[in-house]
Amino acid sequence: MTQLRMAKDGVLTPEVNYIAEKEKVDPSHLGEMVAKGRVVIPANKNHKDLEPCGIGEGLLIKVNSNIGTSSDHIDLEEEMAKLEASIEAGADTVMDLSTGGDLDLIRRKIIGASKVPIGTVPIYQAVIETVADSGGLIHLTADRLFETIERQLSDGVDFITVHCGLTLKGLEVLKTQGRDLDIVSRGGAFLTTWMLYHERENPLFEYYDRLLSLAKSYDVVLSLGDSLRPGCLADSTDRAQIHELMTLGSLTKLAWEEDVQAMIEGPGHIPLHEIETNIKLEKSLCNNAPFYVLGPLVTDIAAGHDHIACAIGGAVAGWAGADFLCYVTPSEHLSLPSVDDVRQGVIATKIAAHAADIARGNKLALGLDKEMGMARKNLDWEKQINLALDQTKAREYRKNRPPAEEDVCTMCGKFCAIKQVKEYFHG
Amino acid sequence: MTQLRMAKDGVLTPEVNYIAEKEKVDPSHLGEMVAKGRVVIPANKNHKDLEPCGIGEGLLIKVNSNIGTSSDHIDLEEEMAKLEASIEAGADTVMDLSTGGDLDLIRRKIIGASKVPIGTVPIYQAVIETVADSGGLIHLTADRLFETIERQLSDGVDFITVHCGLTLKGLEVLKTQGRDLDIVSRGGAFLTTWMLYHERENPLFEYYDRLLSLAKSYDVVLSLGDSLRPGCLADSTDRAQIHELMTLGSLTKLAWEEDVQAMIEGPGHIPLHEIETNIKLEKSLCNNAPFYVLGPLVTDIAAGHDHIACAIGGAVAGWAGADFLCYVTPSEHLSLPSVDDVRQGVIATKIAAHAADIARGNKLALGLDKEMGMARKNLDWEKQINLALDQTKAREYRKNRPPAEEDVCTMCGKFCAIKQVKEYFHG
Numbered sequence: 056m057t058q059l060r061m062a063k064d065g066v067l068t069p070e071v072n073y074i075a076e077k078e079k080v081d082p083s084h085l086g087e088m089v090a091k092g093r094v095v096i097p098a099n100k101n102h103k104d105l106e107p108c109g110i111g112e113g114l115l116i117k118v119n120s121n122i123g124t125s126s127d128h129i130d131l132e133e134e135m136a137k138l139e140a141s142i143e144a145g146a147d148t149v150m151d152l153s154t155g156g157d158l159d160l161i162r163r164k165i166i167g168a169s170k171v172p173i174g175t176v177p178i179y180q181a182v183i184e185t186v187a188d189s190g191g192l193i194h195l196t197a198d199r200l201f202e203t204i205e206r207q208l209s210d211g212v213d214f215i216t217v218h219c220g221l222t223l224k225g226l227e228v229l230k231t232q233g234r235d236l237d238i239v240s241r242g243g244a245f246l247t248t249w250m251l252y253h254e255r256e257n258p259l260f261e262y263y264d265r266l267l268s269l270a271k272s273y274d275v276v277l278s279l280g281d282s283l284r285p286g287c288l289a290d291s292t293d294r295a296q297i298h299e300l301m302t303l304g305s306l307t308k309l310a311w312e313e314d315v316q317a318m319i320e321g322p323g324h325i326p327l328h329e330i331e332t333n334i335k336l337e338k339s340l341c342n343n344a345p346f347y348v349l350g351p352l353v354t355d356i357a358a359g360h361d362h363i364a365c366a367i368g369g370a371v372a373g374w375a376g377a378d379f380l381c382y383v384t385p386s387e388h389l390s391l392p393s394v395d396d397v398r399q400g401v402i403a404t405k406i407a408a409h410a411a412d413i414a415r416g417n418k419l420a421l422g423l424d425k426e427m428g429m430a431r432k433n434l435d436w437e438k439q440i441n442l443a444l445d446q447t448k449a450r451e452y453r454k455n456r457p458p459a460e461e462d463v464c465t466m467c468g469k470f471c472a473i474k475q476v477k478e479y480f481h482g
Numbered sequence: 483m484t485q486l487r488m489a490k491d492g493v494l495t496p497e498v499n500y501i502a503e504k505e506k507v508d509p510s511h512l513g514e515m516v517a518k519g520r521v522v523i524p525a526n527k528n529h530k531d532l533e534p535c536g537i538g539e540g541l542l543i544k545v546n547s548n549i550g551t552s553s554d555h556i557d558l559e560e561e562m563a564k565l566e567a568s569i570e571a572g573a574d575t576v577m578d579l580s581t582g583g584d585l586d587l588i589r590r591k592i593i594g595a596s597k598v599p600i601g602t603v604p605i606y607q608a609v610i611e612t613v614a615d616s617g618g619l620i621h622l623t624a625d626r627l628f629e630t631i632e633r634q635l636s637d638g639v640d641f642i643t644v645h646c647g648l649t650l651k652g653l654e655v656l657k658t659q660g661r662d663l664d665i666v667s668r669g670g671a672f673l674t675t676w677m678l679y680h681e682r683e684n685p686l687f688e689y690y691d692r693l694l695s696l697a698k699s700y701d702v703v704l705s706l707g708d709s710l711r712p713g714c715l716a717d718s719t720d721r722a723q724i725h726e727l728m729t730l731g732s733l734t735k736l737a738w739e740e741d742v743q744a745m746i747e748g749p750g751h752i753p754l755h756e757i758e759t760n761i762k763l764e765k766s767l768c769n770n771a772p773f774y775v776l777g778p779l780v781t782d783i784a785a786g787h788d789h790i791a792c793a794i795g796g797a798v799a800g801w802a803g804a805d806f807l808c809y810v811t812p813s814e815h816l817s818l819p820s821v822d823d824v825r826q827g828v829i830a831t832k833i834a835a836h837a838a839d840i841a842r843g844n845k846l847a848l849g850l851d852k853e854m855g856m857a858r859k860n861l862d863w864e865k866q867i868n869l870a871l872d873q874t875k876a877r878e879y880r881k882n883r884p885p886a887e888e889d890v891c892t893m894c895g896k897f898c899a900i901k902q903v904k905e906y907f908h909g
Contacts, residue, residue, distance in 0.1 A: 244902040
């Protein structure tokens with residue numbers, strides 16, 4: 056029985072009750088949202104000691120951190136440190152995107168150590184192992200792909216990115232459209248290579264029923280990937296992207312019919328003025344399934360600071376209705392992130408999510424800012440630091456430049472406006 | 483003859499021609515915008531070797547960096563390094579907000595070394611010197627205030643923040659309104675203290691004609707300050723704030739009648755969903771005078787990362803029509819910024835301004851992102867780094883984690899999507 060099936064039957068699962076309590080929402084209403092597919096709860100039956108989280112309408116916006124090795128940089132200890140840093144900085148979920156080293160071992164370690172839901176992209180492992188033992192990804196078979204997916208699900212992965220919406224027709228649309236940067240999704244690129252070589256349909260699309268049956272057994276959430284997401288502003292919101300989004304909408308309905316939870320992945324690189332359109336389109340074309348966006352990045356030229364371009368886009372996307380923000384780190388487009396990059400990425404995206412939660416009127420979010428305003432009025436520095444999204448950094452600044460008078464800071468020193476006016480207005 | 487007077491007479495000044503050439507706009511149209519007060523050109527006749535910049539409708543959004551000593555931290559060399567870092571990182575203007583040390587010396591050094599327009603807040607110096615020699619700011623006189631303003635203008639300051647819109651009536655509105663954080667503007671707090679003690683009107687309001695005559699002599703731009711800007715989200719867009727904004731609108735018209743250039747300062751702390759309203763209100767209430775916003779910050783709890791909260795707000799503000807973004811550094815609300823904080827603040831706000839320029843359809847801005855997309859397609863790393871807003875940081879990332887294969891990066895290594903697909907799509 057999946058969360059979706061139980062919600063349809065009107066059963067309030069422990070997960071629904073836990074999330075409702077944590078987010079101060081009505082459990083029955085939350086259950087209805089799960090039943091309608093508007094909220095997903097990634098909670099694989101095999102993921103021990105998971106603290107469940109809900110993603111979707113009416114809930115706080117969630118933040119995902121991507122970690123994992125690459126073929127160029129394999130260091131399990133570093134990845135475990137990234138996991139810890141992600142959770143400590145407030146990530147609601149973590150994806151293990153490892154493509155280098157012992158992939159089974161890394162994934163199992165990460166799931167074992169994580170109280171937050173873990174996501175993966177199983178096509179990576181399927182391709183990498185095929186290349187390793189058969190010399191090329193074209194030798195990948197549908198059986199091997201599904202066997203890899205099942206291996207990951209049985210380990211306890213809570214959600215998986217599956218590029219089911221990529222079709223031969225979609226590739227034709229892409230080619231006719233013409234793009235500056237054709238495909239920037241790794242999974243999408245693997246499948247495209249395979250499909251064009253074999254002149255065959257994407258196995259994740261062709262055998263979608265097989266995927267649904269696996270997802271149902273473990274109650275894993277399908278995160279329907281966007282292989283054709285734009286890789287630069289010039290390609291955003293084009294026919295190739297929207298064609299795939301429509302396919303994902305149909306696949307979502309099929310998943311729901313089989314009691315499988317699903318969410319939709321979105322771009323990517325989008326200029327500010329197209330973000331709201333993208334969110335509304337997803338909600339409309341995919342029957343209000345939760346929307347999981349990567350960024351979006353509002354400019355292509357912020358390399359070295361893409362976490363900031365991502366925070367801008369994420370805030371506007373969240374405000375417009377996106378439910379789940381995948382972070383980007385400062386090293387995006389340049390190198391695999393370090394532990395510190397991961398930390399910075401999570402914090403930036405948390406700021407974006409929080410700003411959007413406020414704009415959406417979430418009472419929990421509004422309450423924190425209200426308290427901070429009062430702490431500032433009262434010149435209560437300990438409280439200000441405790442209320443900061445990043446207490447470590449806030450404390451560090453305060454410590455490194457201590458003021459001459461305890462109740463102010465070195466910015467204005469004795470000319471602190473709040474202090475002056477407080478004396479006049481409140482005696 | 484001020485830029486405004488000459489524009490009204492249909493004269494295209496060297497400054498107008500320079501800016502039109504640089505921003506690829508029609509000089510006659512730019513001249514008309516200056517004549518209407520929709521664009522200001524801060525260029526004091528006494529600022530030698532100034533590279534003029536235009537702020538307002540139809541131009542790229544400009545970014546200001548605040549530097550300057552405080553009573554708790556006085557280090558002229560460090561402030562000069564902040565000036566250099568600001569300009570190097572792309573700040574279009576710099577404000578010297580010094581409140582500690584030899585203020586005349588610091589200001590003169592900064593103006594002498596700066597090719598970009600310099601702004602100040604003369605009330606700081608007037609109050610600090612009054613406190614120093616008379617024991618309290620209540621001893622400040624109107625004559626002393628205007629003498630200080632003239633001293634700064636004759637040094638070559640290009641724009642000054644003057645809190646002319648703060649009135650006794652406005653303070654009454656503030657008191658009746660009730661606020662969490664009454665006043666967070668330093669200049670506003672100084673004037674409020676003075677006004678309440680003396681039960682007298684703000685001299686910058688009462689003798690506004692005197693200010694206009696000074697501004698006209700040097701052709702300095704008046705940046706009409708918002709003393710009652712909200713200091714936390716809970717206070718945003720309240721009656722106190724909008725009352726002052728309306729006063730600033732009337733004062734702008736008076737400035738224009740005297741051929742004095744003016745722009746309006748705006749908040750501050752505003753939730754995402756109120757930003758557009760704030761921009762539209764300013765444009766409407768102040769006859770489309772350029773709008774200079776501080777941030778805005780979209781949450782109060784990002785201490786240690788307020789440059790990111792500011793980038794989110796600045797991008798949305800710029801997209802909605804703000805013309806000039808004042809940066810915020812990561813140390814905001816915690817301490818005086820370091821040189822590195824200044825650098826980070828400028829870069830974050832440049833990203834915001836650029837994202838907004840793109841959303842506004844600015845062709846120069848769009849062109850850069852188009853080039854970056856093509857550099858990525860071509861796996862041309864040198865070009866990617868040269869196109870980055872922060873080349874230093876981008877180069878550092880690339881250098882610190884060198885990939886095994888030259889044409890990719892360590893993020894995806896040999897599984898680079900662009901590389902794979904390129905081979906398939908383009909042979």
